[in-house]
Amino acid sequence: MRAGERPLAAVPGWLWAALAASLAAQVALRSLSAPPAAAAADLPPAPRAAALRAASLGEPASAARLAMLYVQAFDLGAGNALPYRRLDYGRLRAWLRAILDTDPRSSYPLFAAARVYAEVDDPARARVMLEFIHEAYLEAPNRRWPALAHAALLAKHRLRDLPLARRYAADLQRLTADPDVPLWAKQMEIFILEDMNELEAARIMLGGMLASGHLRDPGERRFLKERLDELERRLASERQR
Amino acid sequence: MLPVLLLARSTLLEARRSGLPWLALGLLAAALGLAAFLSQVAVTESREFQAAFAAALLRAGAAFLLAAHVAASVVREANDKVLELALALPLSRSQYWLGKLCGYAAVGLALAAACALPMLLWAAPGSVALWGASLAFELLLLGAATLFFAVTLASVVSAIAATAGFYLLARSIAAIQLLARGPLAEETWTQVVARGAVDAVALLLPRLDQATRSDWLLYGSPAAAEFGAAVGSLLVYTALLAAAGLFDFNRRNL
Numbered sequence A: 001m002r003a004g005e006r007p008l009a010a011v012p013g014w015l016w017a018a019l020a021a022s023l024a025a026q027v028a029l030r031s032l033s034a035p036p037a038a039a040a041a042d043l044p045p046a047p048r049a050a051a052l053r054a055a056s057l058g059e060p061a062s063a064a065r066l067a068m069l070y071v072q073a074f075d076l077g078a079g080n081a082l083p084y085r086r087l088d089y090g091r092l093r094a095w096l097r098a099i100l101d102t103d104p105r106s107s108y109p110l111f112a113a114a115r116v117y118a119e120v121d122d123p124a125r126a127r128v129m130l131e132f133i134h135e136a137y138l139e140a141p142n143r144r145w146p147a148l149a150h151a152a153l154l155a156k157h158r159l160r161d162l163p164l165a166r167r168y169a170a171d172l173q174r175l176t177a178d179p180d181v182p183l184w185a186k187q188m189e190i191f192i193l194e195d196m197n198e199l200e201a202a203r204i205m206l207g208g209m210l211a212s213g214h215l216r217d218p219g220e221r222r223f224l225k226e227r228l229d230e231l232e233r234r235l236a237s238e239r240q241r
Numbered sequence B: 001m002l003p004v005l006l007l008a009r010s011t012l013l014e015a016r017r018s019g020l021p022w023l024a025l026g027l028l029a030a031a032l033g034l035a036a037f038l039s040q041v042a043v044t045e046s047r048e049f050q051a052a053f054a055a056a057l058l059r060a061g062a063a064f065l066l067a068a069h070v071a072a073s074v075v076r077e078a079n080d081k082v083l084e085l086a087l088a089l090p091l092s093r094s095q096y097w098l099g100k101l102c103g104y105a106a107v108g109l110a111l112a113a114a115c116a117l118p119m120l121l122w123a124a125p126g127s128v129a130l131w132g133a134s135l136a137f138e139l140l141l142l143g144a145a146t147l148f149f150a151v152t153l154a155s156v157v158s159a160i161a162a163t164a165g166f167y168l169l170a171r172s173i174a175a176i177q178l179l180a181r182g183p184l185a186e187e188t189w190t191q192v193v194a195r196g197a198v199d200a201v202a203l204l205l206p207r208l209d210q211a212t213r214s215d216w217l218l219y220g221s222p223a224a225a226e227f228g229a230a231v232g233s234l235l236v237y238t239a240l241l242a243a244a245g246l247f248d249f250n251r252r253n254l
Helices: A013-031 A050-053 A059-071 A087-103 A107-117 A123-139 A139-159 A161-176 A188-195 A199-212 A218-240 B002-019 B018-042 B047-078 B082-088 B093-120 B125-153 B157-181 B189-203 B214-219 B224-250
Strands: none
Touching: A013 B224, A050 A059, A050 A087, A059 A087, A059 A123, A059 B018, A059 B157, A087 A107, A087 A123, A107 A123, A107 A139, A107 B125, A107 B224, A123 A139, A123 A161, A139 A161, A139 A188, A161 A188, A188 A199, A218 B082, B002 B018, B002 B047, B018 B047, B018 B093, B018 B214, B047 B082, B047 B093, B047 B125, B047 B157, B082 B093, B093 B125, B093 B224, B125 B157, B125 B214, B125 B224
């Protein structure tokens, strides 16, 4: 008991009862009401980035992340085999665009677009997300290349759309100047060309990469040289046939 | 006259003679002026725009004015030893506390009426009446919460800060629960604990997001069940705050 406080016995009995009864009523009332749940169809139209910025009260980075949490709360509910399938991807894209514009340095919207929303089992919806990723990549290639690399992989393996995958891979190889971009990402276009049986184009591109002098790592150069030799062998055998 | 009603009358009189009416007038002027300005900027739905903006501003403004007034009034009475003087009269602690609460409820009612009146410019009288009634009950709850915090914390700043935190949390707890149940959240034990904590906090808070909604003014009156549930939950929570406040007040060694 603190100084300045009377013992609990000083509290009248009816007040104990009133406190217990009102607390029980409050807990019972709240327990009976169902917890809030968002449905896919409920995703409202996206606000403009300017409106999000204004609402952030000078904290766009926090507002963008809060908005992402808000958006990702929309789906058909836990346990659904195909979440996001019924989500309005037009609205979703507008939300991700507004969030990305609010905090362009955040990778959250592109990560969610590439790893969550683009992996939906619906080609039309997946393409909406892939195009959004490509559009965002063109604005900041050195920062956003991981999302485009994943988009190219999805286009190739999930959608089986090799021309689309090649377009993404070509932009990735052509526009990304970040020296930290790994070899597999830079070479992606070559592999896709090989899959498309465009061996001559792949050989020219690989030769160009080797001749450009940008590849300083000896292991990398050796690996690419081996790929080039293999391509030339395949081309020669095709010509003989 | 009953002691409770006498105290309520003196509390109302105190509010009338303080700067509260002028601040309320200033709030009305600011809401009307800003709504008119923003309606000029909007390209469509200018009427709805004014109603929504004014309703949101007046609701938050009335809540802040009432909380600040209650906190300042209770702490001043305690500092000036008016409380000791009142309790030296043939007046029980419960009567004193309930008298103050009734007085602040009357102040909240007057504020709610003043805020609802200009809404008639943009919305149907029936919708405005329900919105105003809901605001009055919301202010009653807030008055009880501020009275509880001011008596317990005995400091204006602490009481206002605690009330503001409580009010903001009560208005956003549903959104926080929604975030905690997001489908991308992994089922790790920390996530389960966090969600359980949010749900536990939600059990002890009123759903202020369901009361005094501006969409009642824009899209018509709520269904009777919806309005009843919103107001009923406010009344139950006010009863809880009153019981907790009385409990704490009865334990104070004055």
